[in-house]
Structures are given as C-alpha cells and as structure tokens.
Amino acid sequence: MRYEILGPLRVVDERGSSCVKAEKLAVVLAVLLIRSEKVVTAEHLMTEIWGEELPQRATAGIHVYISRLRKFLHRPGKSSPIVTRPGGYLLHTVSDEFDVELFQQLVTEGRKSARDGQHVEACVCFEQALGLWRGPVLGELRPGPIVEGFVKWISEMRIECTELLVDSQLELGRYEEPIGRLSPLIAEYPLREKFHWQLMLALHRCDRRDEALRTYESARSVLDRELGLEPGPKLRELHQAVLLSG
Template sequence: MRYELLGSLRVVRGDSCHTLSARKKEALLAALVIRSGQVLSVDQLVDELWVDNPPCRATAALHVYISQLRSFLGPRGRRNPIVTRSPGYLLELGSDELDFHVFQQFFREGRNLVRVQDHEGAVVRFEAALGQWRGSPLSGVGEGRIVSGFVTWLEELRLECVEMMVASSLALGRDHELIGFLYSLVSEHPLHEAFYESLMTALHRTGRRADALLIYQRARDALRRDLGLEPCRRLRELHQAILSDDDGLVLAGR
C-alpha cells in the first residue's frame, strides 16, 4: 500500500486509488501519516481537527473517526496500521510506502551527485523527485498545526529541489530548454531571487542580453513593491556582469 500526500490525499492499493470524502477524516489520516511511527495524543488530534475550537463531544467524535479510518484502511493480512497507544494513536507504516519519502530519497541522491559534479545524474534524480508531485500537497485537507507545518516544509523542500535541478541543468549548458520553464517559475514565485538569477543567466548565454536586463528590472520592481528591498548582492552582481557583457557567463554554460 502507498500513502500519497504530494497532491490530494489518497491511498493506493495495487491498481486502485482510494480517497476520503469527509474533511475531518482526511485531516486525521494526514496527521497520522505525517507522524507515522509517533504517538499522537488525543489532545493533539482534537486540536488538529478543530484548531482550538473543539465541540463538546470532540473526543467521542475522534474515536468514531479512528474506527472509520481503520475500516477504510481495511485488513491487509496483519493488524490494522492504526494502533491505540497511550495517550492516543499512531500509524505503523511497516512495509507501506509514502510518496514524500520517495521524493526525499531521490532528492538526497541528487544532492549527493551534485557534490561530485555529476550534474547529468543529479538532474535525473531531481526530475524523479519532482515527478512524485501531483499538485499542491494535501490540498484542502485542513489547517491544523501538523498538516499546515508539514505543507510549508514540503513546499520549501520542493523549491530547493527545483532550484538545484535548474542549477545542474545550467551547468550542463541546457540554457535554451530552461528559458520557458524559468519564465513560469518567476511568475509563480515573484520574490524568489534564485529563479531570476537563473533566468537572467540563461537569457544572457543564449544571446538575449536585453531580455536578461529586463528580467532584472522585473525582479527589482517586485522586491521593492512587495518588500521594500533591493535585489540581493548576487543578483546585483549578475546584473553588472551582463551590463559589461562578461564572456565568463557565456562560457560557463558551454
């Protein structure tokens, strides 16, 4: 069985995907999967489901949801993965798979290959890691502390993976094929300076110096408007290098 959190929450058994229609049960299963192997107390789970505003019979409702989740996960030739353990419950992963663990493994392998300058192998791993994603993680599942904290962490990790994949692709001289992708990234993440830096570099290397300078202006306008800040030192230095038509920027990708 495979638990999938990198998109809408679903459980995959063989060739079939199973989802939950009730938001509270989704949030409960998500919290248990995120903290698999750890005991979550009844108080933690109540807080996760109702976020500081529990109903009078919250504990009783939680026990009902646990029972329903156990039925949803079903018998698998061994005891149910949701185990009662004082002061609450835990989910035992066992041999089951988690999609974000697979993502992490590919990401770690990619980072290790970057360290030994194997950028081609690194790009393959980073692409495999990002291929685990189906959309916004746990979209619509809830606003509890466990889920929201996990989603924030995951999104940052995904951005780091994309950034490293782009850097390795630039190191391989894949400037032309990156430009469209990088334009979409700066539109989606207008305050992420690393993506502007990569796009400016790719544009300059492909002979589009004016477009590279326009991207710098776009970054500067966004940072000033939204944060009242100037671009970071790396971006300013890249801007100056492009203004002086630094051949090193071109040769670095060839």
C-alpha cells in the same frame, strides 16, 4: 500499499487508488501520515479537526474516526497500520510506500550527486522528485496547525528542489530547459532572488541579452517596491557581466 499526499490525499494498492471523502476522516489520516511512526495524541487530533472549540463528544468522535480509518486501511492477512499507544495513536508506514519519504530520498540523492559533480544523475533525481507532485499538498483539505506547518515546510522543500534542478541544468549547459519552468515560478515567488538569477543566466547563455536585462530590471523593481532593497551582489554581478557582453 502507497500513501500519497503530494496532491489530494489518496491510498494506492493493487486494487487501484482510494480517496478519503469525509473531511474529518481525511484530516486524521493526514496528521497520522505527517507524524508517521510517531505517537499523535487525541488532543492534537481534536485541535486539528475542531480548533479550540471542541464539541462535547470530541473524544468519542476521535475513537469513531480511528475505527473507520482502520477499516479503510485494512488489507486481508495484514495487521492494521494504525496502533493505539499510551496517550494517542501511531501509523506504521515502514512496510508501505509514502510519497513524501520518497520525495525526500530523491532530493537527498540529488544533492549528493550534485556535490560530486554528477549533474546528469542529479537532474534525474530532482526531476523524479518533482514528478511525484500531483497538485497542492493534500488538495483542498482544510488545514489545522499540524497540516499547515507541514504544507509550508514541504512546499519550501519543493522550491529548493526546483532551484537545485535548474542549477544542475545550468552546469550541464542545458540553458533552454529552465526558461519555461522559471517564468511562472518568478510570477508565483517574485521575491525569490535565486529564480531571477537563474533565469537571467539562462537567457544570457542563450544569447537573449535584452530579455536577460529586462529580467534584472523586473527583479530590481519588485525588490524595491516590496522590500525597499536593491538586488543582492550575485544578481548585480551577473547584470554587470551581461552589460559588458554587449
């Protein structure tokens, strides 16, 4: 069985993929996955579903959702992956695949390859990691504090993975490849100076000097407008190098 949350929540097995359509049920499964192999208290599940204003039968509601999830995840001949523990519930994922864990593993392997100068292998790992994403984390699921914190963390990790991929592509002299990827990322994260630097370098190495200079001016403008800051030394040094190349 495979759990996937790097996109709309779904469970995949030999019979195909299944989605949890009931939102509260999906929230419970999402939290158990985010905290997999750790006990999640009933109180945390209640807060995630209902916030601070709990209904009168909130505890009974959690029991019902756990029971329904056990039925949903039941596979013939196997024990339920959801177990009751003192104070809460725990979801076992050791014997199953979980796309978040695979993503983290691939990023770790990619980092090691990049540190060792094996950038071809690093690119493969980073591209496979990014290929696991099917859309926004957990789709349109309404976030509570646990889900919201996780989404911010894993989304930041995705950005870092993209930066690492582009770094390895640049090390390999594959300057054309990152350009199409970086432009929409800069539009989405205009204050991420590293993306501006990477795009500027890629354009410069592709003999697109004017576009590289416009990239710098765009970065300088947005940093000044939004933060009241000048570009950092690395971006300024690259700008100077591009100017001198003319």
